Amino acid sequence: MKKSLFITGLYVFAAFISVAQEQPQKPRIETKPYGFVAWETIFDTYKSLDVRDGELHFYPLKPMFDDNGVDVNKKNQLQMLSIITRLGLQITGPDVLGAKTSARVETDFYATANAYTYLLRLRHAFINLKWQNTDLLLGNYWHPIIVNEILPATISFGAGAPFHSLNRSTQIRFSYFPVSNLRITLSAIAQGYHKSKGPEDAQRNSGLPELLGQLSLGNSKSLMIGASAGYKWLTPRLYIASSNTGTHKTIGQYLLSCFVMAKQNQSSFKAEVVYGENLTHLNMIGGYGRVTESDLNSDYDYANLRTLSTWFDVDHMMGKWAIGVFGGYSKLNGSSKNYSTIAGYNRDDDMNYVYRISPRVNYKEENLMLGIEYMLTTAVYGKTFDAQHKVTSSLDPVSNHRITISAKYSF
Template sequence: MKKLFFLVLAINTLATVAQDAKPKAVSMEFYGFVRFETYFDSYKGLNAANENFFIVPLYAGTDVNGKHINQTPTYNFSSMATRVGVRISGPEILNAKTTANIETDFAGDLGANPAMFRVRQANAVFSWTTSSLLIGQTWHPFWSGKVFPTVGGLNTGSPFQPFNRSPQIRLDYKLHPKFMVSGALVSEFQYKSYGFSKIDSMYPKAMSYADKSDLFNRHAAIPEMVANLELNSKGFTIGAGASLKFIKPTLYTVGMAPGKDVNKYVSGELLRSVSFVGYSQYAKNKLVVRAKAVLGQNMTHLNIPGGYGVKTLDPSTGAMTYTPYNSFTSFVNAVYGSKYQAGIFAGYMQNLGTKEALHNFGTAGSPSAVTLGMIPNVASVARVAPSFALNISKLRLVLEYELTQATFGTGTIDTMDGLYQSSVDVTNHRGNLMMMYSF
């Protein structure tokens, strides 16, 4: 019995050694970086991650002496953009090469609790000769692969560059070695649409319970549908895409007909939004030049200002229809160098107003409207950001000056297009120093 025991143990040991000698079906590569940045702002703004991710200077009115309340200097030291990830290469499945990517950082809940882990990437890719299927969370198709700006700030050109990572199912197909078409079904996760979290009655003040949530897209029961095409040839990249998105802004409305009891009514009304993107890039030797433009509706989930408003209202049931704001945003980015690298970024965003007229909750002399979204009262935003970078082995140092100017609508709203009759300009000057050690 003792000899049999040692014989079984020896066979098991040899089998284990033999298995270890075979090529492993799965391999993993860890990567990431430690990122530290310090920055100074002259005007508080709409931001995320403890102001690391600066979007636009935010007008909050003036005091009795006419001084802007948000025009106050602020600074920060931060390492929360530090990142770690793993790339996984797996066995062949269904004649496809398989890979996966899991990536996280410390930016957590960008609003409530940024200093915690969050999922950035979590996806698996099945690759065949002329096609690939991605399932999981990654960049939104409007991010446009490699065509995004090289800047020093964590905002990566937002709000001029679409910024969104979401769970999706995406199919890429090569019609030609240089020409690819893509189709994707995309849901919302960390970057969300706006809607009503609560309605007490159908009056503007009672409809102010606006919230940002992925539920408004999920309640529509239709994922965002995105189609793209891209051509790559001799250093040039040219691409275009289109998106169709639906949200359900509320599950119910409240009747307010005179002389009747206040009752809730189920709402099935959806808001449809259409958006388009076009982009190009030229890369040769040490020079990279990129440009992108986006024209679309209700693109708050892409971190682009805008939203929508109430178009019609039935007083008896509170039933509403909606109309989206149209927005145009664009940027140009040029970078030259390798060890010593100089860059320039310029972006412009314009609020083009609502597609159709808004419902007037007030009077002809004192109009009032209900609008939801990401600062839908902003009229335009412009930015210029020169930068200089030093790259030594795994170390990258970037010094950047970022000037962002925003024009906000004030006073009386024009219900014909959702824009305002007067405006005020606000400007932020940001100085940013970033250090990144990659591994």
């Protein structure tokens, strides 16, 4: 009897081991590739400030007339591109320090400068630790002023730049959720390939990170509102050649924003207002320069140019079809000090204002999306300025009409 029970036990144990071996063990690290292959045809009617062979469009250049009075910038242009083709890897792993862990690496062929177009660049590379009420992000990601829930749905690359911020930076970002629909975020940021105009090491030389706090209320399914406030420091020069002396003159620059998103059924509305000093690291107009009264060869003070930028985006889904429209307006508001264009660091400090209206339609079938977008961008440049660089008279407006036809195959 005992022998029979022992043999039966051995069979049960062997069967248990066999079943356990047949069941696959869940890997400690899981990876999921994602991305898309893109194709675009872009047609323009006026030569404009753009980068990467015309992929990212800002606004028309200032008119330039020849001896016959013809504006030579008024010229049709055509381009085909696939440089926004994207590849990413989403990574999840075991819990660490009581937090769910994940990471992401993402790249495309947009590169980091015009000279490197068609080469790979780092879009995102970050680690995320998520506790019950807190999140910690470490790495290269969207600048915190860019809220994922409030991104424009434009077909053209750039998500509405230069009206909407476009910036990726290395950062440490801490988010706290005291209640389910309230998010408080604090960030410290270092500039990467999206830098302020001027010396590339100006922020590094300051010895300080850019700081930004953000408060958002609501959720991505119905309504969200929020605001951000930030401050950064730049030290453009360490040495004055004319006097053979060092300088650590540092300038501070503030940033403010507020945003809203509302959804109902198949429609959504998003809008944002940004105001601040030297927003060039966000790919906006503006900059900073020397205070006029100071000597060019001295340890001079700096004057910031102030920029106002606002945009809206409306989108409506109709089954496999989607229609939408983006609108943006940005204006230079001069400085609080007397500003000199000599020894300045800026993106078109002779701009008065620029605006854009951009309707679109796209169709999605499985993992293939086809879209077409018309973009009217009009720029008005200043003709005369006061001592604080506020426009007192303007040149005639110049406009570019852009048509983008796009195809994306996602995976």
